[in-house]
Amino acid sequence: MERHSILVVDDEPQIVEVIVAYLEREGMLVESAGSIAEAVGALERLHPDLLVLDVTLPDGSGLDVLRSASAHNPRIPTIMLTSRGDEADRVVGLELGADDYVTKPFSPRELVARVRALLRRTGEGADGARNDKPAHKTRVGDLEIDYSFHEVNVEGVPAALTATEFQILALLAENPGEVFTRSHLLDRLGDDSEIYERTLDRHINNLRKKIEKDPRNPAYVLTVYGVGYKMRKA
Secondary structure (H helix, E strand, O other), X not given: OOOOEEEEXXXXXXXXXXXXXXXXXXXXXXXXXXXXXXXXXXXXXXOOOEEEEEOEEOOEEHHHHHHHHHHHOOOOOEEEEEOOOOHHHHHHHHHHOOOEEEEOOOOHHHHHHHHHHHHHHOOOOOOOOOOOOOOOEEEEXXXXXXXXXXXXXXXXXEOOOOHHHHHHHHHHHHOOOOOEEHHHHHHHHOOOOHHHHHHHHHHHHHHHHHHOOOOOOOOOEXXXXXXXXXXXXX
16 A cells, blocks of 8 residues: 655644644654745655645745745645635635645644545545546647646646646546536535635636636636536537
């Protein structure tokens, strides 16, 4: 059984101790960092499967860690830890590529559930489960999606999608013309998280910025007003 590595970035020892204990109980390999400098070094050394990141760190914003992580691996699944009043940071974090967030104070069991759900959704489940996308490519206009390698090209130029953005795009592209409500999308993505539902529109907006010539007038991922989203037919 494959053991997946988690990097926890938080400067509060008590919180880190609890998170590490709960994740290790699930059979995961966990390391921690308490500052931006430690986190960046750990990212380069460990190449973790998932990042748990506090927004507030002693030497600056945890969003700087997310920027560094995204520069090296835009697909690294990330869960942010935020305070109740940090809405602006949550929005910026999601735009930088975070997949989910948990608001402090939080239940350690809830965090573990979100970690496991995100690993499953991005094909990095604790049991080593493979991603069940078919080994083929799909082309819609100038957009090409390679399911085998989780790569997307727009007019031949790679688009650096996060893990969640790729999952959304792949699902829509496999069913061109089919309208997905938000709840239907969440069901098909395999995550029933309330937090993820609140961030779905943000992920789609970020996806459009990366694949559309004009994100305000999308040509690929279309909004069906009052219903949900669909991929245009090729």
